[in-house]
Amino acid sequence: MIDAHCHVDFKEFNKTREEVMGRAQQKLKAIINSGASLGGNRRTLQMARDYPEFLYPSLGFHPHYAPKADRSVIEEVLKEIKLNLHHAVALGETGLDFHDLKSQEDRNKQEKLFRTFLDMASQEEMPLIVHARDAEKKALEMSEGYEGIPKIIFHCYGGDLETAQLIMDGGHLISLSTLVCFSTHHQELARELPLSHLLTETDSPYLSPFKGQRNEPAFVEETVKTIANMKSMDVKDVAAVTEKNARQVFRI
Numbered sequence: 001m002i003d004a005h006c007h008v009d010f011k012e013f014n015k016t017r018e019e020v021m022g023r024a025q026q027k028l029k030a031i032i033n034s035g036a037s038l039g040g041n042r043r044t045l046q047m048a049r050d051y052p053e054f055l056y057p058s059l060g061f062h063p064h065y066a067p068k069a070d071r072s073v074i075e076e077v078l079k080e081i082k083l084n085l086h087h088a089v090a091l092g093e094t095g096l097d098f099h100d101l102k103s104q105e106d107r108n109k110q111e112k113l114f115r116t117f118l119d120m121a122s123q124e125e126m127p128l129i130v131h132a133r134d135a136e137k138k139a140l141e142m143s144e145g146y147e148g149i150p151k152i153i154f155h156c157y158g159g160d161l162e163t164a165q166l167i168m169d170g171g172h173l174i175s176l177s178t179l180v181c182f183s184t185h186h187q188e189l190a191r192e193l194p195l196s197h198l199l200t201e202t203d204s205p206y207l208s209p210f211k212g213q214r215n216e217p218a219f220v221e222e223t224v225k226t227i228a229n230m231k232s233m234d235v236k237d238v239a240a241v242t243e244k245n246a247r248q249v250f251r252i
């Protein structure tokens with residue numbers, strides 16, 4: 001099993017990071033930690049040095065921060081990412097989140113930064129981890145024509161089946177999070193989408209499968225179990241295929 005998207009660098013883990021990583025190492029083969037900010041990318045790179053061949057870094061800037069961020073911060077983020085590209089297995093987290101973003105001006109800022117990441121992923125031929133919420137189709141449309149991007153990972157996918165089909169037709173991947181454990185919409189996705197295009201993740205510290213607890217990478221097991229349950233398959237078969245998908249896309 002591989003957790004294809006988590007944030008163990010977040011402050012929610014400051015008191016427990018070592019134990020959390022210990023439990024992850026017992027259960028999982030690897031985790032992809034997604035940098036979401038300037039400091040987050042730096043911490044992610046440090047953790048990749050602390051946990052070699054287990055924690056793999058992806059470097060990005062979360063769309064939530066894009067509308068408010070100073071140009072100088074964004075430039076610093078992009079500069080540091082370029083300097084550390086050879087350590088990263090993917091670019092992102094990036095993308096579009098229109099859920100709480102109603103103004104066109106703010107949406108334009110997100111789109112502009114997303115385009116910068118699309119350009120970089122295409123030039124560097126790196127996979128791109130995309131957060132798209134209420135903007136799944138828009139993110140897919142914006143990515144069309146970028147030939148150099150090997151694959152886009154629609155992380156924590158929660159869009160509709162029709163858009164999921166378009167994503168897969170484009171050769172991209174859909175990552176299902178621990179939300180699948182308690183959301184009937186995500187369970188329908190798990191039932192309908194072919195395993196060949198699926199990854200598993202936690203998006204920890206968010207989206208815990210257990211009530212009142214914060215999430216952690218080891219709990220990706222619950223995502224795998226739920227997908228297996230929805231597809232009436234063996235847990236170990238779902239684990240093997242999704243792990244292989246992750247190894248292929250991240251080249252790990």
Ligand SMILES: [Zn+2]
Pocket residue numbers: 005006007034093131203
């Ligand atoms: Zn995330």
